[in-house]
Amino acid sequence: MRRKATAIGAAFAALAVLCAMFATAASATPAWKFESKSLEGTEVVLGAAIDSSLTIPGLTTKCANFLYKVTIKNEAGTGKGEVTEVPLYNCTTDQPEVCTVGSIGAEKLPWPVKLTTVSTSNYIVIEGVKVAIKYAGIECALGGVTVNVTGTAGGIVDNATETATFNSTTFGATGTELRALATKILWTGVFPTEAFQWHREQPLSVS
Amino acid sequence: MHKHRRRAVCSALLIAALAALGLAGSAQAKLVGEFTKFTNCPYTNANAIKCIYSVTESGEVVLGSKKVPIEKPVTLQGAYANPVEEKEGAEFYPFLAATNGITLSKAPQNVPGGLLGIIPEASQPALVKALIKFFFENSLTGVNSTLELAKPATDIRVSENNLAGEIGTALYMPVKVHLENPFLGKNCYVGSSTTPITWNLTTGTTAPPAPNKPITGSGGEGELLESARILKLNNNKLVDNAWSAPKAAGCGGILSFLIDPIINTQLGTLTAGHNSAELKGTLYQASAFAVNKINKENP
Numbered sequence: 001m002r003r004k005a006t007a008i009g010a011a012f013a014a015l016a017v018l019c020a021m022f023a024t025a026a027s028a029t030p031a032w033k034f035e036s037k038s039l040e041g042t043e044v045v046l047g048a049a050i051d052s053s054l055t056i057p058g059l060t061t062k063c064a065n066f067l068y069k070v071t072i073k074n075e076a077g078t079g080k081g082e083v084t085e086v087p088l089y090n091c092t093t094d095q096p097e098v099c100t101v102g103s104i105g106a107e108k109l110p111w112p113v114k115l116t117t118v119s120t121s122n123y124i125v126i127e128g129v130k131v132a133i134k135y136a137g138i139e140c141a142l143g144g145v146t147v148n149v150t151g152t153a154g155g156i157v158d159n160a161t162e163t164a165t166f167n168s169t170t171f172g173a174t175g176t177e178l179r180a181l182a183t184k185i186l187w188t189g190v191f192p193t194e195a196f197q198w199h200r201e202q203p204l205s206v207s
Numbered sequence: 208m209h210k211h212r213r214r215a216v217c218s219a220l221l222i223a224a225l226a227a228l229g230l231a232g233s234a235q236a237k238l239v240g241e242f243t244k245f246t247n248c249p250y251t252n253a254n255a256i257k258c259i260y261s262v263t264e265s266g267e268v269v270l271g272s273k274k275v276p277i278e279k280p281v282t283l284q285g286a287y288a289n290p291v292e293e294k295e296g297a298e299f300y301p302f303l304a305a306t307n308g309i310t311l312s313k314a315p316q317n318v319p320g321g322l323l324g325i326i327p328e329a330s331q332p333a334l335v336k337a338l339i340k341f342f343f344e345n346s347l348t349g350v351n352s353t354l355e356l357a358k359p360a361t362d363i364r365v366s367e368n369n370l371a372g373e374i375g376t377a378l379y380m381p382v383k384v385h386l387e388n389p390f391l392g393k394n395c396y397v398g399s400s401t402t403p404i405t406w407n408l409t410t411g412t413t414a415p416p417a418p419n420k421p422i423t424g425s426g427g428e429g430e431l432l433e434s435a436r437i438l439k440l441n442n443n444k445l446v447d448n449a450w451s452a453p454k455a456a457g458c459g460g461i462l463s464f465l466i467d468p469i470i471n472t473q474l475g476t477l478t479a480g481h482n483s484a485e486l487k488g489t490l491y492q493a494s495a496f497a498v499n500k501i502n503k504e505n506p
Contacts (some may be wrong), residue, residue: 058431181429
């Protein structure tokens with residue numbers, strides 16, 4: 001009798017562990033929070049990339065001024081939003097004597113944003129990304145060609161540093177990719193997530 | 208005295224000859240590395256913007272009821288040049304012929320089934336397939352089809368933005384198909400300079416009339432070589448299945464009035480919606496200025 005009770009107890013314990021595991025996996029609905037409270041209404045995040053580069057195999061493009069404006073909100077407990085502005089200035093390539101950036105601009109804005117959890121980390125996923133880059137340079141193989149960077153970008157959110165970091169690891173974790181010239185390209189960057197409207201100077205976190 | 212003078216003249220002539228050889232050597236500039244692909248590009252032409260070297264390695268051309276797989280590489284080379292033309296919202300550049308005269312290489316492709324069009328069923332034994340090939344695709348009964356330019360190279364048009372952007376026409380090319388067999392004579396063609404087959408090749412998606420269905424090409428996977436002076440597009444796929452072709456003509460020499468109808472019966476319907484071209488390969492593109500510079504820098 002006692003043995004039966006122990007067995008039932010063990011079964012319940014196993015069930016509880018399984019439930020806890022599923023609960024962790026299912027917590028793929030992170031929200032925007034300010035001082036540990038879920039954001040109500042909308043907020044605007046403004047910033048400038050600390051370091052960002054975009055690499056088509058054989059040519060890397062960097063912008064000294066990579067600015068962005070993102071409107072964030074929570075919908076049914078899940079963090080969402082949209083990138084509304086991405087002004088890009090002072091862009092150069094790693095082959096400056098051959099290729100220069102004639103023009104660069106974000107297109108088809110706004111780009112939808114959502115938060116998601118993969119394993120135990122929180123990620124920001126930007127969909128519908130489109131950036132048109134027109135390269136110049138009399139020796140440049142892409143001179144006069146408009147290269148369209150399109151796709152979805154996933155970056156990891158770090159609450160401690162209040163940044164979102166995009167690199168090959170975060171793209172892999174979120175199953176996202178950006179393409180240009182029909183090729184998967186590499187976009188790296190660190191983007192501060194600082195509120196600029198109602199929650200100015202309050203730490204923004206995702207959980 | 209006489210001997211001395213003769214020796215001096217000989218020496219002078221020898222020096223002059225050596226100097227001439229030396230000068231000839233220094234004038235023989237050359238392309239190096241990946242730039243060697245552009246040897247036949249007219250990069251010294253002031254109007255040339257970009258050099259192109261495109262090799263079609265596989266794919267197929269469907270002409271009515273005949274499907275011809277591309278088994279031998281076909282090379283398109285030359286340059287595209289100013290002045291730019293605006294058409295359908297894109298910039299198109301006219302082409303400049305390759306300096307060796309071979310803008311589009313002639314690579315005879317085997318027409319499966321040969322003259323009689325007898326193709327074995329896929330399910331038939333290997334021996335039967337081999338026998339059919341032996342009897343119907345030999346030097347007497349076999350047919351080769353060779354793609355040729357129907358008009359001067361300057362009639363080709365290129366849109367590099369459409370090529371990279373996978374939209375609209377990337378390469379406009381007037382072509383004709385040369386059908387070759389001992390019985391067909393030397394002038395059996397589908398298409399001519401006056402009635403060319405017009406290919407509007409795209410790396411995007413086609414919109415053909417029925418019964419053909421849309422097919423999609425690809426710009427290919429891009430990579431930049433030689434410090435971004437050369438763009439290489441791997442697995443580039445240019446497609447068009449909305450073109451029409453005129454009937455075959457000139458087949459069988461003086462007996463063409465008899466042979467042409469037979470060949471046209473074999474080819475079937477050649478109106479738009481019944482033909483297709485899928486060209487898969489690798490495309491290289493470089494700034495003509497950069498190619499010229501590399502050439503001058505490497506004596």
